[in-house]
Amino acid sequence: MKHKGLIWIIMIAVVLFLATKPDFQTASKKLYVDSKQEISKAIANINARQASNEISVNPQSNSSSSLNANTNGTTPTEDVIHGHKLSNVYYYHFADNTPQDVRKMFLSAVNIYNQTGLVKLIAGAGTQQQNQIKFSIYDKKMTSSQRGTIELGLGGPEVIQQSGVNAYTVNHASASLNMQYIGSIRLSVAVHELGHALGLAHSGNRNSVMYPVDQGRTTLSKGDLAGLKTIYK
16 A cells, blocks of 8 residues: 555656646647637537527427328328317417417418318307317427427317217317417418317428428428318318
8 A cells, every 4th residue: 555655646746747847838738729629619510500400390299190201191180180070160269469470370371271172260269069279379488408499389189079969079279379489470380280270290291281390381282181181071
């Protein structure tokens, strides 16, 4: 143990002696500068990768269906509506605090779906026994663990069933835009979230309005139309 302690004393003395030499000091400074530059480059690369990440429309979708990898296939439908026969007529209304620019986006989205002839969306509150869609806004900021994705909106169906003599099955759906991010107030996001409300799930086809990362698309693909047909035959 005594020899081991002596070795440590000698090593420390050598290091202190070298530290007083100009060459050693120069090398130390160069090592420090080089290390600092490498750290800066690494941080810059990380920031660049984060900045280039695609912006998700709805990274936490209400849909539990897997993405459709077949680019020519039918857009999947939300699990909650499977096995239910729904009317293709919906009554829609806005939450009182919905801004005009958001209302404009959703009204344009309504027009796009109405033009398909597969569904009929009518302004109004509707009754408990009629399909309804409520348009609204919310405010959600991504946490540090969610960096790289931005939730622009939420949407989905809520199937209500009444059994008995006056049995009925209806969808009281909702579609909302996240006001925390200005990029959410766009037609492509409104079309996507309204698609969820009507029962469409995420698609793996980039040409689909239901692709989970916003592509700026506002025209329903053949797969999207086929998906709607499976719900509203």
